[in-house]
Amino acid sequence: MSLKLSRRDFVKASAVASASAMLLGAAPAYADDAPGATAGADDVKVIPSACRQCYGRCALFGTVENGRLTKIEGNPDLFSEGTLCGRAFAIPQELYNPTRVRYPQRRVGEKGSGQWKRITWEEAYQEAAEQFTKIGEEYGWHTIAHQYGTGRDMLQFQAINKLWLELGSTATFGVGNLCWVGSYFTSQRLYGDETQYTGWDGNNTDAIIIWCRQERSRGYYDWLTVKRAQERGAKVVCVDPRFTCTASKADLWLPIRPGSDMALVLAFINEIMHSEKCATDFARQYTNAPFFIDEEGTGYQLRQSMMREGGNVELYPAWDEAHDQLIYWSGDWQNTAGVGGPRAFQWLNEAGEIVPDAVPALTTPDGKGREIDGKTYRTSWDILLEHVTPWTVERAAEFCELPEDKIREAIAIYIDASPHACFTRGQKVEFSINTSGISQAFTIMMALAGNFDSKGGQNIGREPATGYDSFMFDVVPNKEGRMGARRKQTAMNIKKLSVCQNTGYQPILQADDATGELREVTQNSGGQVIYGQQGGFGAVTTKAMAKGEPFQIHGYWQQTSEPILSIEGGKEIIEGFKNLDFFVNVDIFMTPSGELADIILPAAHPNEVDRVEWAHSGHGYPTSHTYLIRQPFHAPLGEAKDDMDICFEFAKYMDVDMYWKDKYEFFDYMVKGPETLPPQLSCANFEEFRNRISVTGVEMATVRNAPKYETGFMRKTSDFRPGFNTMYRGNKMGSVYRFPGTTTPDGKVIPAHPQSDNGKMELWSEDLLLYGNGPLPMYIEPPITKVSRTDLTEEYPYTLITGGRSHAFFHTEYRNSPWMREVHMFPTMDINPATAAELGIEQDDWCWIETYVDRIRQRANLTEAIKPDTIHVEHDWWFPERAATDDLHGALDANCNILFENNGPYDPAVGTDNFGGLCKVYKAEEGAPDNICMTAEDLRIFLPLTREQLAQDGQDDGVAMPTVAAAKGGK
Amino acid sequence: MTRYTMAIDLDSCIGCHSCAVVCKQENNVGLGTFYSKVLTIGPSGSYPDLEMYYLPVACQHCENPQCVSVCPTGASYKREDGIVLVDHAKCVGCQYCVMACPYGVRTYDESKDKGVIEKCTLCAHLVDDGKTPACVRHCPGQARFFGDADDPESDVSKMIARKQTHKLTDVGNKPSVTFGLDKCEWKGGE
Known part of the structure; x- marks a missing residue:
């Protein structure tokens, strides 16, 4: 067994002045810091930590001079190999950003007025406790929703989830069910762990299929693995509707019709089964x-x-x-x-x-x-x-609008390289009402090609460095019988208490296998299992808040999330937020939804807190098996607090038993691991882990020289029987499943089903029969395409997609970052030059993109990277440079998610909605939205506050939000 | 003789602009100014038969730099090790060099205390300390190489030896930065 210790074994974070001399020359301040603020600093520390600015978690060092972060550098000793993307270097601009909330605030004007007064933590907690208790007692605790954002760490998620599940909250807008959870849920049910977002062995592979994923969307270091594989002779196949960076590097690119992926995967499986x-x-x-x-x-x-x-x-x-x-x-x-x-x-x-x-x-x-x-x-x-069998290459070619020879070539590359072929997917393929089905199809493809736990194939399941992962935060107390009475009550009555209780049974267009014809069928209702939570996803929670269906939500606790931007139907979400009796928002910055809250609690920046960190979302070894430290560069600014600490503190006000005394008690437990853990992988406690910086575990398939399913290491029941972990199947864990015995609207009674915890991987799946679109991965045409909505194509002739990710941003983040906005100033619509010519649209023209639901403005980029008659718009855009009263900081101008309705159908298992459709495009004669940053000069309003500015502004009257309008002498 | 320069493997570059941003941190570059820019070349062809690469462009540290010849004050100069620099103490901000540079990689920066010309220094302050430029060290594609073009063992020479190489258009200035590109047709900086 190997243990990777950092070569630079920093003793402790503090006072490593000698390292500073080793790593750095003179450390200039970043742009426009107060002159002289760092000159001649006598207290210089270089602190090893991790980045949280996407899912990649690159290892870095922060140089802190006299208590202020002045420089970020890559740590060459860990999986990111010293490389870092621009977002990491812009961390100081986040830390000292003028839009940061540093003190608790209470709203004093109308919702959305931007009028706030500073209050104490004690006042904030007291008021929140009183208000939530009042709502809970008057309307029921299920009428309080809670929410958590993506890309935060899983430990933070555990604390938020634990607090609110114990309090009896059921509804969330969801996070992972926009993406990821479809795969997670499906692989848990089919064989008990993840594969599609965990390890892929690019180090030893002969072929890599990259399905709708960009090299530079998250964890850029994966590109190093891909490129080395290519240099070794491995073939890289890219499946993507757009000619992305990945497509440009691939040996073969399949420019697939958006949303038709299932037809291609079925052709892969067909060829594999007949091979x-x-x-x-x-x-x-x-x-x-x-x-x-x-x-x-x-x-x-x-x-x-x-x-x-x-x-x-x-x-x-x-x-x-x-x-x-x-x-x-x-x-x-x-x-x-x-x-x-x-x-x-x-x-x-x-x-x-x-x-x-x-x-x-x-x-x-x-x-x-x-x-x-x-x-x-x-x-x-x-x-x-x-x-x-009917899903031939010919049929896939027709459905996917691909040449047959390219499909044949891709399948041949994959089959020839198997069992040393691997696969990695992006989240774009998941924005679909069939996300559980596509995940099942990918599972079958990988499994039957023989690529599970093979050299150069897929690592099945997480093998964290220690024996414990973040889920133990909640699992341990429940195992010890410390689940609260209200949580138990809620779980037992979930059918009546879930916002998902009436979902499903909507018409969908499914392909008939024999003929390939699309026919309307009624979808299942899976009850929408949301990953450890008791139920809820964006659209249904929106309806509950805005329309009172199936019941009115009265209270809301939101932590580092922005649903107005990231969930479909943003305008209705605003309506819902305005209906709330009480709304607490915990965030680092002022945001559109934050402006509708009653109280804002200031969250610490991820680089101001302690965490056990690891790369999220799909990387190969050793990345997939490494824990690393994320520790503070300095204490949180002002009175900001760690999100986890906020949960622990508020739990005391609400009389919730969190089980763990504080975060460190859990961190200690986590890094120590079970007794069976090899001692070199175990840390005595978090402080020892801090000193080690990182721990890298082992691949059991390598250690045992056999796949984990042969040696019993897939089992989570410690019986080490060969086979898979199937304990998550069926109606368990108190989630809102479709209960056997339920009568469907057409009068069918769902027969009681015995448990299926039998150690076998499911290909044909009983769990997806119950909770998904059916036991087999079916081709389902997305609800709004040229094929499914011929009634719309005359007025809205172009296919609209929204899945691309920008290297400058992380979802809604970084629009307030001068450096990142400078490299990507405007929301950008990609349009083929031929389509643009027909419409009289020229490069950099601002255009309206309109669907049958709504319209937004983005700026045109004419590029052959997108097919004629297809439009791609960027997601999650807002303009923090606009005032709260100016359309909630410009939350609706360019936000592509308002272009889609939220009335279903959804994926029955996890509630994923549809985020693509049909649109028309025309030049916006009025040009850019008002009051937005148009030049680098305009971005000066977001430059970091100096030490003195921070010291002087106690935010007594809220966050002094800088606006372009004010900077230009307007209102 | 030492001839410090850079070689960039465009097959490895993913156009992430990390070099442009880390440069701002390392060299305290003001808003509106980039020492290093990343251009997207293409996609050329017609969908779906396309090629594309990214082209990071900064000072080419020319062997015969026009910016140095036109500078009236001697502020623009070339070091013996090949690095072209601007001495801000001597620069009067006349911008002759901005006009002389064929690549548009020099900027007149008003935001500094006095108007001076800014451009890529090849991180001379790090090089003098025995280190590599910040963009080389942090490049997510590990596409950038720094070293002595006259030393066959340098990273720069090794990249040049293993790839098809190109330079930006030479109008007599002899740019020193080399671009490696095997997978696409070189289209220059257009």
Whole structure:
């Protein structure tokens, strides 16, 4: 086992003046800092820490002179190899930004008036406690929503979630269900851990498929892995509607029609299943492929109990090719059905004896089914094969508007390189009402190509450096029976208390497998399982706040999030926020939604707090296995506090048992890990971890020289049985699932389903039958395309997409950063020159982009990177340089998410909405929106406040928001 | 003789503008001024048959710099190690050099105490300290190389040896910065 210790073993963060001399020359101030503020600094520290400005978590050093951050540099000893993107260098501009909230504030004018008065923390906590308690007692605690933003750390998320679940809150706008959770939920249900956003072994691979992901959207260091693989001879395939940076570097680019991805993945699976290289042994032994499906009856996987009176519910029938007999897989690892103990996770014969040399058949004769006890059953493999076989390359070419030869080439590259082929996806492919289905399809593609836990393939699941990950924050207290009474009550009555209770059952356009024709069907209602939370996603929480459906939300706690910009239907969200009786916003900066709050609590910047940090969202080894320190460059400005501390403190006012005394008690637990952890990976406590800077764990597949599913390391139950972790399946964890026994609107009763915790990966999926769009990954046409809405195409002739990410920003962040705005000043619409010529649009013209819902303005960039008749607009734009009274800091001018409605359909499992559509485009004769920064000179209003300015301004009358209008002598 | 310069592997450059921003930090560059800019070249061709690369452009530290020849005060000068610099004590801000530079990489910066010409210094203050320029050290694509063009073992010479190389248009000034590009057709800086 290896342990990667930082070569520069900094002893402690403080007082490393010698390191400063080693790393840096004279350290000039960043732009326009007060002259002389840092000259001759006598107290210089170089502090190793981590960046939180995207999901990549690059390792860096901050130079702090006399208590002020003056310089950021890359740490060459960790996975980011000393490289850093522009956003990291702009951290000082965030820290000392004039728009930062440094003291608690109470609103004193109308909502949105921008009028605030400073209050004390004590006053803020007191008032919040009184108001929330009043709402909870009068209307019910479920009428208080809570919210948390993306890209914050998972530990912060755990604290917010714990606090509000204990308080009985159920609704959120969601975060990951915009992206990521579709994959997370699906892979948890199919095999018990993540793959699509965790490790991909680019270091040893022969082929990399990069599906709708840009090199420079997050964790840029991944590009180093990709480029080295390419230099080694590995092929890189990029699937993306746009000619992105990734596409320009790839060996093969598939310019896919937006939203048609499923057709292409199904063609991949089809070719893989018909290929000699298909991982059939894996399918037989580790998946549910040989299981019979009770198609005529319950629709579930067949159990012996469904076949015959008195049959065992933990026995899954299959056919043994070796002995021509019926055999049963025992899922009874919990030993509750009499076929557990040594017989669990074994093939048994009718007599209940283990058949060690059983060869479970993948297919039945001719795929038509096998007769057992007078009934005919097909295997799940039969059904999957029948499903994908019509999805030929030709059909995919038609659906995806791709040349057949390019599809063939891509599939050949992938299959030829398997089992040393890997795959990494971006989140754009997830902005869909079929996000759970596409994630299932990717899982099947990777699994049947044999790329799970292989060298150069996919690492299955997280293998953090220590044995514990962030989820233990909530898991440990619950295991110890410390779940609060209200939380329990809420979980038990969730059907009545969830904002999701009436969702689903909407019409969708699904392709008929046999003919490929699109037909209208009614979608499932999955209850929208939101990742550890009790339910809720953007659209339904918006409806509850704005329209009182299914009930009125009265209170709201929001922490570092901006739904007006990041969720569809922003105008209705504003309406909802105006309806609230009480709204607390915790944030670093003044934001559009913050202006509608009653109280604002100042959050510390991520580089002002202690955390255990790790790269989020899909990177290879060692990145995927590394924890690193994120520690403060200095104390939070003013009276700002760590988000986690705010949760712990407010919990005391609300009488909530957080279990952990404070964040450090949990950090200590986390970095120590379980007793079984190799000692070199364990830290005595957080302080030891701080001194080590980072810990990198091991890949168990490498250590054991076998995939984890063979050695029992996929199991989270410590039984180390070969197989997968399937404990998350079914209706568990108090989430809002579609309950068996529910009657659907058409009168169908959903049959009770037995648990399916059987150690097998699901390809055909019982869980997605219950909670997703169905047991198989189906092609579903997005709701607003030229294909699905021919009624709209005359007025709105162009395909509109919104998934691109800019290197200058991180979602809503950095619009107040002089340096980042300077390299990307305006919201930018990409349009093909031919389309632009037809419309009389020239480079840099401001244009209206209008859908049947609303319109926004962005500035035209004429580029061949986008297909004619397709428009791409940037997301999450606002203009902090406009006043609160000026359209909530310009939250509606260029914000693409107001172009989409929020009335569904959504992904049944996780609630993901649709973020693409049809539009028309025309030149904005009025030009740019009023009062926005047009030149670098205008950006001066956002330059960092000096030490003196910070000291002088106690924000007694709120944050003095700088505006362009004021700077130009206007209002 | 030492000839410090830079070589940039455009096949590795992802156009992230990190070099432009870290330069601002390292050299205290004011708003509105960039020592280093990143241009997107293309996409050329027609969708979907396209090529594109990014071209970071800063002072080319020419062997025969026109900016030095036209400078009336001797503020613009070339060091013996090849780095072209501006001595702000001597610069009067006449901007002759701005007009003489074929690449538009010199800026007249009014925001400084007195109007002077600003441009890439190849981080001479770091180089003199035995270090590499900030943009080289931090480049997310590891696309930038710094070193002595006369030393075959330098990072610059090694990149030049392994790639097809190009320079910006030479109008007699002999730009020293080399661009490596194998995967696309070189279109210059257009």
